[in-house]
Amino acid sequence: MADSPSETLLETPLAAEHRALGARMVPFGGYAMPVQYPTGIIAEHKWTREHAGLFDVSHMGPSFLMLAEKSGDAERDHAAVAALVEPLVTGEIRALKPGQVRYTLMTNDAGGVIDDLMVARSARIEHSGTLYIVVNAGTKDGDFALIEKAVGGRARLHRADDGALLALQGPEAAAVMRGLVPAAADLGFMTYGSFEWQGARVMVSRSGYTGEDGFEILVPADRAKAFWDALLADQRVKPVGLGARDSLRLEAGLPLNGHDLDATTSPVEANLAFAVSKRRRAEGGFPGAARVQKELAEGTKRLRVGIAPEGKAPVREGAAILDIASGRQVGTVTSGTFGPTVNAPIAMGYVETAFTAPGTKVAVDVRGKSLPATIAEMPFVPHRYYRKPA
Amino acid sequence: MATRYTREHEWIRLEGGVATMGITPYAQEQLGDIVFVDLPEVGKKLAKGDEAAVVESVKAASEVYAPIAGEVIEVNSALTDSPGMVNESADGAGWFLKLKPANPGEVEALMDEAAYQAYLETI
CATH class of the missing domain: 2.40.30.110 (Aminomethyltransferase beta-barrel domains)
Structure with missing residues (x-):
């Protein structure tokens, strides 16, 4: 076992909680992350499929992209911010309804995948002109730099990765959420909203990386421990590490960027053609569109x-x-x-x-x-x- | 004879001219849930330090090395159906294989229990 440069690793706002629970911490995406708790990966995996697993995914990159100058017209402002992001991604962003979350891909000029990510339109109509964007841990600095370069001064990117991003996943996740943030339990799949929990603002999306029903929740860092503890106080919830997160997503057939996706694999090769929205297929206008359009027509x-x-x-x-x-x-x-x-x-x-x-x-x-x-x-x-x- | 240990967290025990080996409780704890053990063919001759087996946890595959030179005379076929036995009883029912040592003295030269425990303190 090599000496790990643990002193250079970043920590999430919940690192002390993981250690107190007896987690084994490993380096992942530049962070010290819990790979498993004492119950072990298999038990954690099965608990998630049967009840509700709680994951700390604060190493990921949540952010808000806000139009610098809003017109005040909701649809116009959304269209304007969508037009800034669409040149980077394969998905239909312009047609998103308030609160709608879309899985999409950032591509390079060769049509390879830089990252897979979530882009969502602000749930409240009066907040139109803001997108909630969540990218992967290992690629977030590069992704954010690309976004900032593409938008220039026309929008501001606010990184929110100093907060805690939690995932609550499993068939009992909704019932657990109903006890904590009742309104969030009514979200439809792939929608999100901004809610209040004990005076704190939490962003909740009904989404995940396990194939189960569930939520991903952005909590301010200073309330992360309280929210984590409130979830774990529910008997249906147990902490689950990155080990089980990997086995759960693999069973769900979901690709892991950097492994199943990389700069050489195109969206079509990756069997993610669904993430290239219909209008974008026709219009192109994202990096490497020519290759993707050719592959859609002729196969790979x-x-x-x-x-x-x-x-x-x-x-x-x-x-x-x-x-x-x-x-x-x-x-x-x-x-x-x-x-x-x-x-x-x-x-x-x-x-x-x-x-x-x-x-x-x-x-x-x-x-x-x-x-x-x-x-x-x-x-x-x-x-x-x-x-x-x- | 008492059990001996390696820095790679194998254990080996010589009884009646046959050396039984496996991985230590510390090793199984580090690996987590074990889902497969790839055992060698009976009759295979191993040099000291050769790959003797591969143990697969959910996360990753790890090599297990021969602590001494010898010929594989038996493998623990119960691990085929119940690899989790390594987690439950790493130094007992979860043994990996038996070797006919080329030089039984090689066992004696390995760390004893006290030395291995002291070594664990350093990592």
Whole structure:
């Protein structure tokens, strides 16, 4: 075990809480983060699927982009701020309704993915002209610099990553939220709002990274411990570390930037074409649009797929995916683990287009052994997002 | 003979000319939930320090090294179905494999319990 430069790591407002709970802290995205608590990853994972898991994701990059000069006309101001961001991302931002959250991608000039992120329109109509943007931890400095450069003086980016960002995930998350911030429990999937909790302003979105119903909550740093403690006081809530966050998102088929997405993978190759909105496909106007439009029309040479290894050996990032008949490498695993809910190893990776059909038999090289595996539908565990009754 | 330990957190115990080895309770604690143990073939000859097995937690794969030179004469096949036994009983039912030592004296030269505990204090 190498000496870790822990003194140079950033800490979230909840670092002391994690240590008091007995968490094992590891460096992640420049922060000291809890990878697991004493109950362990499998128990934490299963608790989230059955009850409600509480995650500290304060290493991520929440921010607000505010139009410098507002006209006072809500739709005009939203259109103006959307027009500043759309040149950076693949998603439809202009048509967002108040409070709507969109998953989108930042791309580079080669059409590769820089980051996947959430962009939301302010919930209150009178706050139009502001976007709530949440980017990944490892890429946030670069993302924020790109946004600031693109908007120039026309909007101001306020980083909110000095606050605490929590995720409450699982089938009992909504009932727990109802006890704390009742109005937030009525949010529809992929919407957000600004709420008051004991005098503090909290931003709550109904979203997450586990495939379960749940919320992501931005809390001011000085109230983070109180809010964390209030959630944990509920018997249905247990703390869950980044280890289970990874196994949960993998079962949900959700990509991890820097592993399943990188600067060379296009949105189409990543099987995230849904994140390239219809109008944006037609109009382009985002970095690398020409490649993305071409791939949408003509297809790609490779695609991100799910992989179900036979047997019990987990298959890890970097493992070669082989054609059984010839032994030729036809792809690479980009992330893999043991899925506690499916009780089997699961993985995702990129394979040549001819090998992408679910059910296709392939082999995966694990430490020099060629192990059988099958291309699988994702998600491995069905999503259980909240659908508002009509 | 008493159990001996390595700095890589393997344990090994010599009984009747056969050395049984596994990973220490400290190692299993560090690894977390163990979901797979990749064990060598019986008959495989290992040099001291060779990769003897690979233990997979949910998070990652970790190599387990041969504390001494020897030939693998038995592996703990119960770990195939119950890898979690390593978490429950790392120094007992969760043993990995048995070696016929090339030189039984190599075991004696490893850290004893007191030395290993002192070593754990330093990390």
